[in-house]
Amino acid sequence: MPPETSAEVGAEKEELAEKMDEYEGNTAILKQLEIKYNEVKEALARTYDGTFGHCDVCKKPIEEDRLSANPSAKTCKEHM
Ligand SMILES: [Zn+2]
Numbered sequence: 157m158p159p160e161t162s163a164e165v166g167a168e169k170e171e172l173a174e175k176m177d178e179y180e181g182n183t184a185i186l187k188q189l190e191i192k193y194n195e196v197k198e199a200l201a202r203t204y205d206g207t208f209g210h211c212d213v214c215k216k217p218i219e220e221d222r223l224s225a226n227p228s229a230k231t232c233k234e235h236m
Contacts, residue, residue, distance in 0.1 A: 192228075198230070199227060209223060211234075212230045212235070213235035214232060214234070214235060217232075218232045219233055
């Protein structure tokens with residue numbers, strides 16, 4: 157049944173706006189997850205070619221605390 161009063165129309169608009177916000181939020185999260193996923197895939201590839209845990213810039217081992225905070229880190233603290 158279509159809304160009859162302007163209050164009902166207002167409530168519907170509000171609900172729609174909320175859903176759109178939610179959708180935008182989810183899209184942003186999805187993008188973040190996709191980035192993370194690609195980083196993890198790259199890290200996994202580096203475990204195969206033996207460069208995992210080494211800085212892309214100076215080739216030195218990446219600090220253990222940096223790797224445990226972000227296992228997909230590609231650089232040491234100096235080159236992050
Ligand atoms: Zn480095």
